[in-house]
Amino acid sequence: MILCAPLSLPAGTLPKSMSDVAELENFVIQDCGSCHGLALKGGLGPPLRPENLDHLPEAAIAAIIREGIPGTAMPPWKPLLTPADIEWISHQLKTGKLVSP
Ligand code: HEC
Known part of the structure; x- marks a missing residue:
């Protein structure tokens, strides 16, 4: 039973070190933006602008990024991002x- 088939993510675009803030910013725009829109106004995934995230505390957003949302296209990012990222x-x-x- 496959609930959450891993999508082929553009892993090649991922910088080796996320310590560089500019790279991390670029990653969010490019990779999160590929589903959430380049201005994070929504696409395949919902918009991720502050006014859209009132219902989620920062810790809940972190948990979603870490674990993904099972059964949806939102993948878990913990294999790619450090907790600090x-x-x-x-x-x-x-x-x-x-x-x-
Ligand atoms: C392959 C497509 C895809 C990518 C890439 C992606 N997401 Fe998502 N994301 C989704 C989908 C689809 C949902 C909505 C799932 C649902 O139906 O609840 C979602 C939901 C979310 C939510 C919850 C929003 C809410 O209002 O409940 C957050 C936060 C989020 N994503 C953050 C991110 C971040 C940060 C990244 C980049 C690290 C990212 N996503 C990359 C598809 C994606």
């Missing part, structure tokens, strides 16, 4: 610093 992304999504208004 995930915290950083969750914070950026909550504050909207990554996307222009």
